[in-house]
Amino acid sequence: MAILEANNLSYFYQDGENRRYILKDTSISFEKGKFYTILGQSGSGKTTLLSLLSALEEPKEGRVFYNGKDLKEIGYETFRRNHVGIVFQHYNLIPYMTALENVMIPMAITENELPQNQAEVAYNLLDYIGIVKSKADRLVTQLSGGEQQRVAIARSLATNVDVILADEPTGNLDEEMEAEIVEIFKKLAHEHGKCVVVVTHSQEIASLSDEIYYLRKGKLKAYE
Amino acid sequence: MNYLKRAWLSVTRRKGKSLLLFVIIFILSNVIAGAVSIQQATQNVEKSIKSKMGAAATVRLDYENMKESDYENIEELSKDTITKVGELSYVKYYDYVMTGYMGSESLKAYVPELLEEQGGMTSGDDMSAYYTYGLRGVQSDKIVPLEEGTITIVEGRSFTADEVADGKAVTLMSKELAELNQIKAGDTATFVNAVFDYENNEIKSKTEYPLEVVGIYQSTASKDKKSAKSSDSANSDDWNKAYQEQMEANQIYVPNKLVEETRRENMTSYLDANSDMTETDLEESISVGEPLYLLKNPEDLEKFKQDAKALLPQHYIVFASSDDYDNIAGPVKSMSKIAGYVLIAAISASVMVITLVVLLFLRDRKHELGIYLSLGEAKAKVVMQTLIEVFIIALVAISLSVFSGNIMAKGISDTLIQNQIQQQDQMGGGITYYGLSELNSDTTLDDVVEEYEVSLTPSYVALMYGIGLGTVLVATIIPTTYVVRLNPKRIMM
Numbered sequence: 001m002a003i004l005e006a007n008n009l010s011y012f013y014q015d016g017e018n019r020r021y022i023l024k025d026t027s028i029s030f031e032k033g034k035f036y037t038i039l040g041q042s043g044s045g046k047t048t049l050l051s052l053l054s055a056l057e058e059p060k061e062g063r064v065f066y067n068g069k070d071l072k073e074i075g076y077e078t079f080r081r082n083h084v085g086i087v088f089q090h091y092n093l094i095p096y097m098t099a100l101e102n103v104m105i106p107m108a109i110t111e112n113e114l115p116q117n118q119a120e121v122a123y124n125l126l127d128y129i130g131i132v133k134s135k136a137d138r139l140v141t142q143l144s145g146g147e148q149q150r151v152a153i154a155r156s157l158a159t160n161v162d163v164i165l166a167d168e169p170t171g172n173l174d175e176e177m178e179a180e181i182v183e184i185f186k187k188l189a190h191e192h193g194k195c196v197v198v199v200t201h202s203q204e205i206a207s208l209s210d211e212i213y214y215l216r217k218g219k220l221k222a223y224e
Numbered sequence: 225m226n227y228l229k230r231a232w233l234s235v236t237r238r239k240g241k242s243l244l245l246f247v248i249i250f251i252l253s254n255v256i257a258g259a260v261s262i263q264q265a266t267q268n269v270e271k272s273i274k275s276k277m278g279a280a281a282t283v284r285l286d287y288e289n290m291k292e293s294d295y296e297n298i299e300e301l302s303k304d305t306i307t308k309v310g311e312l313s314y315v316k317y318y319d320y321v322m323t324g325y326m327g328s329e330s331l332k333a334y335v336p337e338l339l340e341e342q343g344g345m346t347s348g349d350d351m352s353a354y355y356t357y358g359l360r361g362v363q364s365d366k367i368v369p370l371e372e373g374t375i376t377i378v379e380g381r382s383f384t385a386d387e388v389a390d391g392k393a394v395t396l397m398s399k400e401l402a403e404l405n406q407i408k409a410g411d412t413a414t415f416v417n418a419v420f421d422y423e424n425n426e427i428k429s430k431t432e433y434p435l436e437v438v439g440i441y442q443s444t445a446s447k448d449k450k451s452a453k454s455s456d457s458a459n460s461d462d463w464n465k466a467y468q469e470q471m472e473a474n475q476i477y478v479p480n481k482l483v484e485e486t487r488r489e490n491m492t493s494y495l496d497a498n499s500d501m502t503e504t505d506l507e508e509s510i511s512v513g514e515p516l517y518l519l520k521n522p523e524d525l526e527k528f529k530q531d532a533k534a535l536l537p538q539h540y541i542v543f544a545s546s547d548d549y550d551n552i553a554g555p556v557k558s559m560s561k562i563a564g565y566v567l568i569a570a571i572s573a574s575v576m577v578i579t580l581v582v583l584l585f586l587r588d589r590k591h592e593l594g595i596y597l598s599l600g601e602a603k604a605k606v607v608m609q610t611l612i613e614v615f616i617i618a619l620v621a622i623s624l625s626v627f628s629g630n631i632m633a634k635g636i637s638d639t640l641i642q643n644q645i646q647q648q649d650q651m652g653g654g655i656t657y658y659g660l661s662e663l664n665s666d667t668t669l670d671d672v673v674e675e676y677e678v679s680l681t682p683s684y685v686a687l688m689y690g691i692g693l694g695t696v697l698v699a700t701i702i703p704t705t706y707v708v709r710l711n712p713k714r715i716m717m
Contacts, residue, residue, distance in 0.1 A: 056713035081600025108226040
C-alpha cells in the first residue's frame with residue numbers, strides 16, 4: 001500500500017485571466033522500502049512537486065494522501081512535524097549550533113514518541129550517517145559540505161519518520177560525496193524500510209534508484 | 225531542543241547581536257529609570273510634606289472658578305451647613321472664626337527686622353493704623369490652636385466658657401506683642417475700633433475697647449523659623465515669612481461676640497450711608513465667619529473634601545492647609561512634570577527603536593526561522609522564542625539600569641531643582657498666606673528640598689520592571705507579525 005500518494009495535483013500561477021501551470025494533473029504514489037528519484041530539467045516543477053508532497057505548499061488542485069489520509073485533514077504543520085523528513089540542497093542547518101544540536105531540534109518539535117535519552121539517539125544517528133562524536137560536537141560551520149549534508153539527513157531521521165523527501169541533496173557536493181549520500185539513501189530504504197524520494201537532475205543518482213519518474217512540462221511519467 | 229533552549233542558545237552564541245540589543249535597551253532603560261525615580265521621589269515628598277502640613281481645612285468661595293455672573297447668586301454659608309460639615313466622621317473638632325481689625329493708641333505693633341527697613345507699620349490718625357491688630361474670634365473656650373498645640377499659654381490662662389459665651393472683654397495676646405509693650409497677664413490693653421467715612425476718606429468715630437489680657441501665648445511651630453534679618457540676604461520665602469510673622473504676632477484672640485460688636489459699629493455706619501442695605505443684610509454681614517475644621521487624619525482630606533462638597537451650597541469649596549503645597553513646592557512639582565514628559569518620550573522612543581532593531585534582527589534570521597517552520601514548528605512557538613530572546617537580554621539590561629538610572633536621577637534632580645528654584649526666585653511666588661493661621665504652614669521650599677530623596681524603594685523597582693518589561697513586550701510583539709507572514713517554502717527552496 002502506498003504510504004504517500006498524490007492525486008491529480010496541479011499547481012499554477014494566475015497571470016490575469018491566464019494560468020501558468022507548473023504542475024498539471026499529476027498523480028503518483030510511493031511505497032515504503034523503496035528509493036525513488038524524480039528527474040527533470042531546471043524549471044520542470046520538481047521542487048514544486050516536492051514542496052506539495054512535503055506539505056510546504058498547498059496544491060491549487062488535487063490532493064496528497066499520507067497513509068490514506070488527506071494532508072489537509074492531518075494538517076500541513078503536523079505532517080511536517082511528525083511524518084516526513086526533508087533534506088534540502090543547501091543543508092539548511094542552524095549555523096551557530098552544533099551538529100548534535102541541529103539533529104535534536106526536530107526531536108523537541110515532534111509529537112512522536114521518542115526515547116528519553118535524545119542526545120544519545122542523536123549521537124547514534126550521526127554516527128550511523130558517518131559523523132563521529134567529536135565532529136557531532138562541533139558547530140556545523142566547522143564541517144565540510146558533505147558532512148553538513150549528512151547532518152541534514154540525520155536531522156530528517158531524528159523523529160523516526162517513514163518518509164524522507166530530498167530536494168537535490170547532492171547539488172553542492174562532489175562526485176565522491178554524492179555517491180556516499182546516495183548510498184545512505186539506499187540503505188535507509190532497503191535496510192530500514194523508509195520511503196525515500198529524491199528530486200534531482202542527475203542521471204547517475206537516478207540509475208541507482210529503484211524507480212525513476214520524469215517530470216516534463218508539468219507532467220509526470222514513469223521512466224522506462 | 226525546545227524553543228526555550230533555542231532562545232538561550234541564540235542569545236548566548238550570537239554575542240554581537242545580543243550585546244547590541246543589550247546596549248540599546250540599557251541606555252533607554254536608564255532614561256526611563258531616571259524619570260521614574262524622580263516621579264517616585266516627588267510623590268513621596270508630596271505625601272510626606274502634606275502630612276506634616278496638617279489637617280486643617282475651611283470652606284470658602286471658589287473664586288478661581290467663578291464667573292462674574294455667579295457673584296450675583298451667592299448663597300450665604302449658614303451655621304447649619306457649617307455644623308453639618310463639622311459633624312462628618314473625619315472631623316476631630318471645628319470652630320467658627322470671626323475676624324476683624326482694631327488699632328491702638330497706646331500699644332506699639334510688632335514689626336520683624338526685615339520689614340522695619342520698609343518703614344514698619346503706620347501709626348497716628350492714618351486709617352490703616354486701625355487695621356494693625358487682627359482680631360481672631362473664637363466660638364468656644366476650646367481654642368483650636370491651643371488644643372492642637374500650635375500655640376501654648378506661657379503666662380496666665382485661656383478663656384473660660386462663660387467669657388466666650390458672654391462676649392466678655394478679654395483677650396489672649398502674643399508673647400512678642402506683650403514683651404514689646406511690657407504687658408503681663410492680668411494687665412489691660414486698650415484697643416480702638418475706628419468707624420470710617422469712606423466717602424470723605426476720614427475717621428468718623430472711634431471706640432475704645434479695654435481688654436483684659438488673661439493670657440499670653442507663644443506659637444510653638446515657628447519658634448525656630450524666623451525670617452532673614454536683612455534684605456540683602458532675603459529671598460521671596462523670607463519676605464513672605466516676615467509678613468506672616470508680623471501678622472501672627474499682632475493677632476489677638478477674643479470672643480466672637482466681641483468681634484461682632486466691632487463689626488456692628490462699622491456696619492451701622494455703612495447702613496446709614498447706604499439706603500439699599502436692610503437690617504437683615506446688616507445682621508447677615510455682621511455674623512459672617514470662617515469655619516475651621518481639624519481632621520483626625522490628614523490622609524482623610526480628599527474624602528472629607530468630597531463628602532463636604534455635597535453638603536455645601538454652589539460655588540463653595542473646601543480649602544485645606546496642604547492645598548498650598550503646590551505653591552510651596554513649585555520647583556519640585558515642575559521637575560516632576562518634566563520627568564513625566566521625559567518618561568512618555570522615553571517609552572515612545574524605546575518602543576520605536578526596539579521594534580526597529582528586533583525587526584531588522586528577524587529579517588536577518590529569516591532563513592533560520594524558515595528552518596523551524598519547515599520542520600513543523602508552530603508559528604506561535606517561533607514568536608515565543610523571539611520574545612524570550614529579547615526578554616532575556618531586557619531583563620539583564622533593566623536590572624542594571626534600575627541601579628544606574630537611580631544614581632543618575634539623584635544627580636539630575638539636584639541640578640533640575642536648583643534651576644527651578646532660581647526661576648521661581650526670579651518670578652516670585654512661594655507661600656501664600658491666609659487669614660486663619662491653621663491654614664498657614666511654616667513649611668518652606670527648603671523643607672521640601674530637604675525631604676526630597678531619590679531612593680531605591682521596592683515600589684520603584686517593581687514599577688521599573690513593570691514599565692521596562694511592558695515596553696519591551698509591546699516593542700517585540702509588533703515585529704513578530706513578520707514571523708507570522710513567513711512562507712517556509714519560499715525561504716527553503
